[in-house]
Amino acid sequence: MNRPQTKLKNLVFALSFSLMTGCVYADKAVDVDSIHNPQASSVVLTKADAKSIENNSTGKNQDFPPLKPEINFARASVIVANVLTRFEYDKRPLDVKMGHEVYDAYFKALDPQKMFFTSQDLEYFKPGQSLINRLLLEGDLRFAFDVYSRYREVADKRYKYAIGLLDKPFDFTVQEEFNVDRRKTAQWPKTDDEANDLWRRRVKNDFLRLKLANMDDDKIRETLRKRYTNNRNQIVRMKSEDVAEMFLNAYTDSTDPHTSYYSPTSAKNFDVQLSLSVEGIGAVLQKRDEYGQIREVVAGGPAARGGQLQPGDRIVAVGQGENGPMEDVVDLRLDDIVKKIRGKRGSVVRIEVIPADGGLDGKHRTIRIVREKVTMEDQAARSKIYETNVDNVKRKIGIITVPSFYEDFEGRSKGISDYKSVTRDVNKILEDYHKQNVEAVVLDLRGNGGGSLNEAANLSGLFLGHHQNVVQVRSADGSVSNVDSQVEKIWDKPVVVIVNRISASASEIFAAAIQDYGRGLVVGDPTWGKGTVQTFRPLSDFLKKPEAGESLGALKWTIQKFFRVNGSSTQVKGVTPDIQFPSGFDPKELGESSYDNAMPWTKIEKAEYKPAGWLSTQLKELASKHEKRVKASDSWQLMTDETDYALKLSQRKTYSLNLKQRENERKKMNETYQDFEKRRKALGESDLATFKLDDGLAMGEGNLKEELEDEKKRKENLDTIAKESANIAADLVSLQQK
Missing domain, CATH: 3.90.226.10 (2-enoyl-CoA Hydratase; Chain A, domain 1)
Known part of the structure; x- marks a missing residue:
């Protein structure tokens, strides 16, 4: 590990910063003015001061993008530290104690289920624990990047081990268990052997969930191989901006649950969420295997008006303008695909897709769309x-x-x-x-x-x-x-x-x-x-x-x-x-x-x-x-029974990895589910089930058409709670009239 030594010089923060509040907004405020004391200077970080930090580039694996703590991350760190220690409502000093909390928060953010790192990894990085407060104040993020470099190395190793397990048969007659929620009570595995045993149990549990949902073994292996590959790629292909954001958020989260740092990319996405508008084509994307897939076409947007882009289409390449080269986006992170598709209103983007109705071997189609400001009415x-x-x-x-x-x-x-x-x-x-x-x-x-x-x-x-x-x-x-x-x-x-x-x-x-x-x-x-x-x-x-x-x-x-x-x-x-x-x-x-x-x-x-x-x-x-x-x-009682049953199942932390035991449990769950469905049918209810049988699938692995139909049904139909609330409103009308 590289021990941070270089201090960033000439850091003078505008201590007379004040807030003049007009209208203050929960989660965002634009009517808040920053007034600098003309006698004070702002943060000054020179490239020369940060040269040694910026030169720390890592990434030996050819598949790993190079990571380096750039000068802008250093500037961001210094500003965040100064703002929070001076102007946060419940100010806390960035001292050694806080540094220890940030250290713990960073490892928990990277590995919340304690399945990647070992206690040996944490012991190796422990000398940096008492330095973190100083590093944040000085803008030196090398420690964060060293930790992340180790994280993606072990993630790469763990997922490759998990994929390798799929080539071997599992013994489902053994009496053993898997803890699906290790966040609060579990300890970090002491060795790689312990970590491997955790992953063996995880893979075995994932396999069992799909097997219980009647998927055949070959399809299970294909599904899990793709899942683990995609999960692995999400971690090892993180960019420097993402690493800096995660580390600075380990600090902000330690000061207050609702204080957050947003990288430049995340800040743009935050604006979109709050304003419900964005300049782009009017489509919602999701990741499916190695592709970015159209999940939804926004009504009234340019993509919807053209009618050529449909839910389920897989994006293969994106080109800018009328004649820009088509860039292959297969296997890119979803954020990176979205960046290429969004752009200034009035500009042209060309999108090459595999149409949903043609399968993966279908003929590719290139669609030209003029970007506009899109309002997400849904x-x-x-x-x-x-x-x-x-x-x-x-x-x-x-x-x-x-x-x-x-x-x-x-x-x-x-x-x-x-x-x-x-x-x-x-x-x-x-x-x-x-x-x-x-x-x-x-x-x-x-x-x-x-x-x-x-x-x-x-x-x-x-x-x-x-x-x-x-x-x-x-x-x-x-x-x-x-x-x-x-x-x-x-x-x-x-x-x-x-x-x-x-x-x-x-x-x-x-x-x-x-x-x-x-x-x-x-x-x-x-x-x-x-x-x-x-x-x-x-x-x-x-x-x-x-x-x-x-x-x-x-x-x-x-x-x-x-x-x-x-x-x-x-x-x-x-x-x-x-x-x-x-x-x-x-x-x-x-x-x-x-x-x-x-x-x-x-x-x-x-x-x-x-x-x-x-x-x-x-x-x-x-x-x-x-x-x-x-x-x-009877409708209310059905809703209550379903809610109670689903809550009870969600609170369960440990599952057997014995096939016979799981089949018996599944049989009882199925009987309960069928009883709920029988009662729903007798009532003629339009409600979607509160409790559904586990299909073992992750996001993006299910049937998109069915998912969209369910979403549409939820929006169009009123559930039991909404109907009873309307009945209470009717009671209010009657009482008020009296």
């Missing part, structure tokens, strides 16, 4: 009107699914009149509901991990009114400010909000505001418990004179903590529904409370707000109506 708010029949009274209830609190920050900052945002989309839906005489609305926030705080406030405003306090925000200095809604109320009829354990951040702000104001009911299971606000800044903002086109990536860090208008934080505790439903999530594994370094729950003075009084007095009656209804509902 990830936007969508709506359905459902007719309830409660107490023999039929009512129209609108159900709006809100996947995220998205907002096109760039469009808003440029003053574009029709920029994309969740509030605007929901506003249009509610206007349509008024025309159709919808009597109540259900907002489905299940699985919604958050987004823009600005959008959480404004979406609340559609139901609470203009200039209503939605959430309180406390900064590190203890000052508290209120974030209020900036839109007019458009909906004064009853509201029900569905949440689950994955509903977090902005979702919790919205649900809490509806609950605290007594504006509606919250139903489902307790939410994630993320009560912190992050700001998102390109690191080049911290350089006094960044070079043209220079990108160091970006940093998302925690700057504030938010509190409900009643003064309580959602941190750790989340939002507790007024009426709780069966949960399919294990709170020990998911949620803020599962993080070792989560901020604690706290409380402040309540804000000025006026809750409606009538709903709290009716809650007991509403809950009673719900309980009476679901006790008599």
Whole structure:
């Protein structure tokens, strides 16, 4: 291992950096200005200072791309370290203790199941453990690259060993087990022999899962050989940018669960996720074997309008412009294929594909597409009107699914009149509901991990009114400010909000505001418990004179903590529904409370707000109506039984590798599954099963057509929880009319 010796000189950080907050956003903030003290200098890292670091290139295997800690990674490291030690909400010094935590976090990030490294590897690198804090402050990432070089060597060895096992028969009569979740309790294997035994059991378990799903042995070997080869390639072909990102995130994760460093590539992807727009062809890709495969063609996008690109097509080559050379992309990482396909709007890209309907030996086709700005409407708010029949009274209830609190920050900052945002989309839906005489609305926030705080406030405003306090925000200095809604109320009829354990951040702000104001009911299971606000800044903002086109990536860090208008934080505790439903999530594994370094729950003075009084007095009656209804509902009981059974199976950690024992277990599972299906058929339910028999397949190995049909069915049909939430909304209408 190369011991870092060179110090980067002339590092003076702008200590008078301050944050002027206008609107602060959960997960991203664009209205946050950085003001540098004119008497202070910014970070200065010269190429001469970093020469010895940049020259450390590794990669002996011809299949391994060269890795080196480049100057920009050094700059990023220094800026990240200085920002987090000075401006994070819960500031922690980058001392030796923190360095030890980063060391542990890095190895866990690389090898969470403790199947690649041995304890000997960790012992070899242990001398660097007490140096990590200093290396981060100095921008010296050689230690991270040395560790990763060793990681891809052992990954290459482990996967080749696993592939070699497929050529030999397995003895499935032996009584032995495999632990599928080694994250918290297992120790690192002491030797290569111990590691090999773990991999033997893993391969044996993978083989068994496919065998139990009735796949023949030759097909199993082919499937696993491709899987292990692809997994191996994903690791050994990581680029220097990816390694730097992983190591810096080992640091950011150690300071706070929601603080993250984004490489230049990841920063672009983050913008796409939050704005729901990108300049490209309008297609969603996935990896299948060695190919990038079209998973979905975005409706209304350039690829969809041309009609030539179809789900299932495999991408062979990509060419830029009308006459640029076609570059072979077979066996490239998915990120690299996406980079080649995305580009400036108005430009031309040519894509050579193997059509899905022709098989791998089918005739190749080259498709010319002009790139455009594409809006991913399938990830936007969508709506359905459902007719309830409660107490023999039929009512129209609108159900709006809100996947995220998205907002096109760039469009808003440029003053574009029709920029994309969740509030605007929901506003249009509610206007349509008024025309159709919808009597109540259900907002489905299940699985919604958050987004823009600005959008959480404004979406609340559609139901609470203009200039209503939605959430309180406390900064590190203890000052508290209120974030209020900036839109007019458009909906004064009853509201029900569905949440689950994955509903977090902005979702919790919205649900809490509806609950605290007594504006509606919250139903489902307790939410994630993320009560912190992050700001998102390109690191080049911290350089006094960044070079043209220079990108160091970006940093998302925690700057504030938010509190409900009643003064309580959602941190750790989340939002507790007024009426709780069966949960399919294990709170020990998911949620803020599962993080070792989560901020604690706290409380402040309540804000000025006026809750409606009538709903709290009716809650007991509403809950009673719900309980009476679901006790008599075979559909609800089926959903509950499936959810409980699936949760129980997900909590299982150890599996037998004895074929007879596994066949007996599979037989019982199949009987349970068939019973669920029989009950579903008798009910005439359109729900997709909550519990499905394990098919042993990994992502990208299944039948794409069936997967897409399932996804479409989930979007088009309302499940039992959505229907019962609509029934509760109908109860609200009846009580309000009284």
